[in-house]
Amino acid sequence: MELIVLGCSGSVAGPESAASGYFLRGSSGENVLLDMGPGVLAAIQRTPEVDPSQCHVIFSHMHADHCLDFPSLLVWRRYHPTAPATVRHKLIGPQMAQIHLQRAGGDYPDQPDNIEDTFDVLVHQVGEGDFDATIWPVYEVGELRVFSAPAVHTTESYLTRIQDSDGTSIVYTGDTAPTDVLPRFARGADLLVCEATWGECGGDKPEGMHMAGCDAGKAAREAGVKTLLLTHIPPWGDEEATFRGARSEFEGEILIAKSGMKLIF
Structure with missing residues (x-):
């Protein structure tokens, strides 16, 4: 699988990155967009590998920084x-x-735009306990298999696991507070794309909203993932401190998401 970071700025678009948006291509050529925050469609137009008319879309949740470029995607399509x-x-x-x-x-508010002309709309299906691909509810997207689990956020929000036909898998947290569900759901994944909004270790930050670097590192360690990609760091965030927090918990490969970053695994 190939992952391209289209946008990784947390909570708002930043001067060097769009808000949340990621492109995933499976080994069979299936294309998926994970979230579409402000600025993501512009980033797509700067990325020759991505055709916005040839992508499935998965939304972790419906906060503006994760979905606001979708109406523009409809215009394009x-x-x-x-x-x-x-x-x-x-x-x-x-x-x-x-x-x-x-x-x-x-x-107008009372005249919603019916999107079913261009998308088949499905709702996340969640499983429980330790992740098991043989029994977990699944959507087939070409040869990709899409699994979901509940996140902990201020709105309805989901963790997403995408598994390729060759067995490689990524887990994307969207936005979530620390939850025991995450390491159980991400068990053995090749890549954990994990939000780390609250800096090094969170401190006195509000509960039930986001993770810090140390939380992300702990989840990666408990899940036994190969690589941890820290993301959703806001423009005012401290990337070095966030990395330091993750490293205090996880000895494996840790990367900081950057707009345009490409990972093949």
């Missing part, structure tokens, strides 16, 4: 003069995703 979408792709999101996105793109 419907009206691009030479490269519109020619098939419906899958869109996986929270229960509220369809009405939320349709209202965001509608002409």
